[in-house]
Amino acid sequence: MREKSVEALSEKEAAAELARLAQDIARHDALYYSKDAPELTDAEYDGLRRRNAAIEARFPGLVREDSPSLRVGAAPASSFGKVRHSVAMLSLDNAFDAEDARAFVARVQRFLNLDTPPAITAEPKIDGLSASLRYENGRFVQGATRGDGREGEDVTANLRTIKDIPQRITGAPAVLEVRGEVYMEKAAFAAMNARLEAEGKQAYVNPRNSAAGALRQLDAKITATRPLRFFAHGWGELSEPLAETQFESMARLKKMGFPVTPAMIRADNAEQLLAAYQQILEGRPSLAYEIDGVVYKVDSLALQQRLGFVSRSPRWAIAHKFAAEQQTTTLEAIDIQVGRTGALTPVGRLAPVFVGGVTVTNVTLHNADYIKGVGADGAPIRGGKDLRVGDTVVVQRAGDVIPQIVDVLLEKRAKGARKYQFPEACPVCGSHVARELEPGEEGVIARCTGGLNCPAQAVERLIHFVARRAMDIEGLGQKQIEEFYELGWVKEPADIFRLSDHRDELMTREGYGEKKRRQPACLHRCAPRARIRALSLWPRHPRHWRNHGWRFGAPL
Numbered sequence: 287m288r289e290k291s292v293e294a295l296s297e298k299e300a301a302a303e304l305a306r307l308a309q310d311i312a313r314h315d316a317l318y319y320s321k322d323a324p325e326l327t328d329a330e331y332d333g334l335r336r337r338n339a340a341i342e343a344r345f346p347g348l349v350r351e352d353s354p355s356l357r358v359g360a361a362p363a364s365s366f367g368k369v370r371h372s373v374a375m376l377s378l379d380n381a382f383d384a385e386d387a388r389a390f391v392a393r394v395q396r397f398l399n400l401d402t403p404p405a406i407t408a409e410p411k412i413d414g415l416s417a418s419l420r421y422e423n424g425r426f427v428q429g430a431t432r433g434d435g436r437e438g439e440d441v442t443a444n445l446r447t448i449k450d451i452p453q454r455i456t457g458a459p460a461v462l463e464v465r466g467e468v469y470m471e472k473a474a475f476a477a478m479n480a481r482l483e484a485e486g487k488q489a490y491v492n493p494r495n496s497a498a499g500a501l502r503q504l505d506a507k508i509t510a511t512r513p514l515r516f517f518a519h520g521w522g523e524l525s526e527p528l529a530e531t532q533f534e535s536m537a538r539l540k541k542m543g544f545p546v547t548p549a550m551i552r553a554d555n556a557e558q559l560l561a562a563y564q565q566i567l568e569g570r571p572s573l574a575y576e577i578d579g580v581v582y583k584v585d586s587l588a589l590q591q592r593l594g595f596v597s598r599s600p601r602w603a604i605a606h607k608f609a610a611e612q613q614t615t616t617l618e619a620i621d622i623q624v625g626r627t628g629a630l631t632p633v634g635r636l637a638p639v640f641v642g643g644v645t646v647t648n649v650t651l652h653n654a655d656y657i658k659g660v661g662a663d664g665a666p667i668r669g670g671k672d673l674r675v676g677d678t679v680v681v682q683r684a685g686d687v688i689p690q691i692v693d694v695l696l697e698k699r700a701k702g703a704r705k706y707q708f709p710e711a712c713p714v715c716g717s718h719v720a721r722e723l724e725p726g727e728e729g730v731i732a733r734c735t736g737g738l739n740c741p742a743q744a745v746e747r748l749i750h751f752v753a754r755r756a757m758d759i760e761g762l763g764q765k766q767i768e769e770f771y772e773l774g775w776v777k778e779p780a781d782i783f784r785l786s787d788h789r790d791e792l793m794t795r796e797g798y799g800e801k802k803r804r805q806p807a808c809l810h811r812c813a814p815r816a817r818i819r820a821l822s823l824w825p826r827h828p829r830h831w832r833n834h835g836w837r838f839g840a841p842l
């Protein structure tokens with residue numbers, strides 16, 4: 287959907303959008319924090335939060351009880367015990383450029399009504415996940431994840447397996463909660479992933495997700511085999527203050543035996559902070575671990591106290607995020623994929639390029655306008671430059687997830703390079719392609735009008751039918767559907783239940799042996815693990831389906 291500017295929203299629209307944003311952000315929080323499988327880039331996620339904040343700023347009366355601005359992260363998974371944080375574990379506001387950083391310093395100075403800025407520290411922002419370690423009388427008694435900021439998960443046993451975390455400390459207040467970041471070094475992550483892959487297990491996307499996965503193992507013995515590390519960057523509950531400043535407090539924690547975030551400097555003004563940012567940025571590639579920005583904190587604890595908090599983040603600190611990593615490569619081809627609903631999606635095939643920790647070979651090009659250099663809101667993207675096959679392009683992979691082309695190097699464009707012609711006929715079935723603008727969908731959609739006559743649409747619908755969120759048919763996935771469609775055995779869902787007609791022939795095909803014919807006690811969710819096994823080739827009596835019911839997880 288085209289996004290209306292916040293100023294143009296009516297109150298009713300604003301309320302509806304806040305509801306949608308609350309739901310979306312909660313879902314992305316859950317994907318990020320609980321499933322370690324984010325779908326959005328950090329920048330896209332921040333965009334959602336920023337829009338939510340902007341709408342709330344304009345309509346303060348519409349702030350919802352479940353507003354994302356009032357909480358951090360996701361509620362804890364139920365499998366761990368819960369820990370109520372005596373001092374909330376909050377998050378940090380973000381600065382994305384030097385102007386934002388200067389504005390932070392000015393804001394702090396203005397709030398405190400000072401003639402000059404107060405001393406502010408700068409240190410790397412570690413790309414891991416936060417944890418709180420509670421010490422009572424020098425003994426490590428409890429460790430927790432952040433969870434939703436107020437309540438986290440009790441991961442004491444897992445944290446005890448991390449060698450960086452001291453079990454006993456001396457010279458500490460009777461109650462001391464150390465807050466910091468659990469992370470994995472880049473090399474250890476790569477070695478661990480290689481091992482997982484060799485064992486045929488799922489590899490992790492990046493060190494942070496891997497650290498999160500390791501820390502949230504229900505069996506601490508598994509955590510112990512993962513190369514987790516820890517850096518302290520602050521504290522929670524204290525029975526007495528550690529020192530008068532952030533800088534000295536961290537020095538004290540270091541003396542007690544905690545690894546503290548390195549390279550912390552103390553600056554007197556915004557320009558010194560920006561110089562520290564630059565220095566940390568330049569040192570980034572040679573660090574053994576991932577960092578994703580620089581955190582600035584007002585040094586005086588008395589001033590921190592005066593500054594206090596705004597909803598989810600302290601007024602006395604900010605994270606100055608690094609821009610997403612970028613690399614150049616060649617756009618080797620533009621292929622068109624035809625989806626279940628006939629939508630034509632162009633996909634850019636790239637010469638493989640290593641960016642943001644992964645090798646990227648494909649990028650979605652969304653639609654014809656996107657290729658032309660026009661965004662969903664009609665405004666130019668990439669400075670209005672279109673994409674042509676053979677172009678040298680700049681690829682960005684922000685934070686984690688979806689890679690994108692952010693620029694085209696026109697000076698490297700081949701002389702004869704031709705504008706991309708979006709197909710007017712479906713590349714799979716040749717049917718006419720209609721362009722439509724649908725409410726609720728982004729931008730201009732090109733759709734194949736072939737319906738089920740289009741093999742691509744037919745196959746995609748069948749794949750959707752058997753998928754986990756629909757009929758959940760075990761043993762029948764994309765590969766088999768494509769194969770059976772090609773053979774002419776499965777053209778529509780009902781054919782799946784006539785597969786037994788092809789049993790003899792199927793048995794002669796590679797990959798289909800006795801094992802897959804095993805007959806489960808029941809075909810559909812009757813027993814805890816019983817799933818439809820179409821390849822068992824034993825179609826059920828219709829009464830069976832009536833008894834147990836077809837439950838569609840998602841409509842066809």
Ligand code: IVH
Nearest residue numbers: 376377378409410411412416467519547581
């Ligand atoms: S200070 C009130 N310092 O970044 C929160 N946080 O985006 C004070 N992080 O939840 C946090 N490195 O888990 C601080 N040097 C650093 C950090 C750091 C990483 C994490 C932390 C926080 C998140 C906020």
